[in-house]
Amino acid sequence: MKKYILILSLTLLAGCSKVEDLQDDPNRATQVSPDLLLTTIEQAAFNNVSTSAALASRQLTFTDGTNAYQYYNWQRADFDQFDDLKQVQKMVEEARNTDSQVYQILAKFFNAYFTVELTRVFGDIPFTEAVQAETGVYMPAYDTQELIYKSVLDSLRTASLELAQNEESIRGDIIYKGDKRKWQKLINSYSLRVLMSLSNKTGSGSIAIIDRFNEIVNNPNQFPIFESNEDSGKLAYVDIQNNRYPLFNNNNLQTAYYLEQTFVERLQNLEDPRLFSFADKKPNASTAPQDDFNAYGGLYGSASLSDNAAKAVSGEASRIKPRYYNDPINEPSLLMGYAELQFTLAEAAARGWIDADTESHYNLGIEASMNFYGITDTESYLTSESVQLEDASDIASILTQKHIALFLNTGWQSFYDQRRTGIPEFNVDGGGILNNGKIPKRFMYPQSESINNTENLNTAITRQFPEGDTINAVMWLLD
Secondary structure, three states, X not given: OOOOOOOOOOOOOOOXXXXXXXXXXXXXXXXXXXXXXXXXHHHHHHOOOOHHHHHHOOOEEEOOOOOHHHHOOOOEOOOOHHHHHHHHHHHHXXXXXXXXXHHHHHHHHHHHHHHHHHHHHHOOEEOHHHHHOOOOOOOOOEEOHHHHHHHHHHHHHHHHHHHHHOOOOOOOOOOOOOOHHHHXXXXXXXXXXXXXXXXXXXXXOOOOHHHHHHHHHOOXXXXXXOOOHXXXXXXXXXXXXXXXXXXXXXXXXXXXXXXXXHHHHXXXXXXOOOHHHHEOOOHXXXXXXXXXXXXXXXXXXXXXXXXXXXXXXXXXXXXXXXXXXXXXXXXXXEEEOHHHHHHHHHHHHHOOOOOOOHHHHHHHHHHXXXXXXXXXXXXXXXXXXXXXXXXXXXXXXXXXXXXXXXXXXXXXXXXXXXXXXXXXXXXXXXXXXXXXHOXXXXXXXXXXXXXXXXXXXXHHHHHHOOOOOXXXXXXXHHO
């Protein structure tokens, strides 16, 4: 199996300098074929295994110090994904040089993806002048989140339609091996995720959220979506240096990470066999059968570090399953999976957005998640009273199952769903909690922006957050 990592030195300092302004180096390649750039961009977009997100989402706990993500005391994030956007722009330029349209079409998806990742971290971000501009701007203005989301959704729609008409082959594609129909499915399924993330903004007439959602769902020939786990947007790892599962041989994962207590208890109450895929038995129950739910335990996410450390030492907490750190391939990383799509459709049905059977999509989501972990016998689980929906509007059960399905995968999606809905509940009543017991709503802007792009940054902060640039300020997406 061939190696597919490519390292490129393309740098973008948002609000500062541009690659084109750097001194020319006669020994540095000035042109790279778009297929090689596509490989690198895919690596960046689909590699979504994050212990930080799992800590913030009350799936894991950490015992080797007070972790800011676990105790909700984070501060600033960076604009590093503007580097990824710069690579996308470079791919567009090289595609134009070779008169290739297909890479320019795929660029629309990646521009949308990286832009959404940035805006849901901060709120308003530089967009028109930093992302859409052909040459870039030294000190880009910040666009409103509403404008950004409308533009992103328009771009995704265009990309799907254009891809259906394109007859070129795609080289350098490590995700779908050039299958454009599957790329369409990803683009449209991802569009549904973006639309559902706007569930608090259905009154915003400029985007027509529910109408857009229905256009995709009701026109499968024109706007195909995932039909099985095989369609999922996933990055499969291989046992080659720099291509292995990102937590392979991670010493901290072996020694300092444990399952979170409320997460374990939820799986135990549901008698959910996925627990056996996520967790190792607690030391005090090492001789118990593998499928004994009582043989597992966790640490309380908001408890004090000393309390959690003492419980871990006593042998009452489960470490993460060893496969996560000793299997170089382990499981694929998901940009978005089929299970997530089904839970999104179930939520849309529960909200009355679409004319569909909530339970059917809910069950398909659970089955898809179980199958992802190699569990094929799902009938007894689905018919369990604790798993079944209370009624067709039972959003709580849908989002609880979605939270389980995205364990240590799909980046920060679980946290953003909880931030949007409050489901499932994340505990903040323990003795170690910081940030006055509040779950943060965002990250603060990079310090570099206050130095290099002061006026535009201050304008954006004043426009959005009367209380200033804080982690508890509420962005447009959530108000």
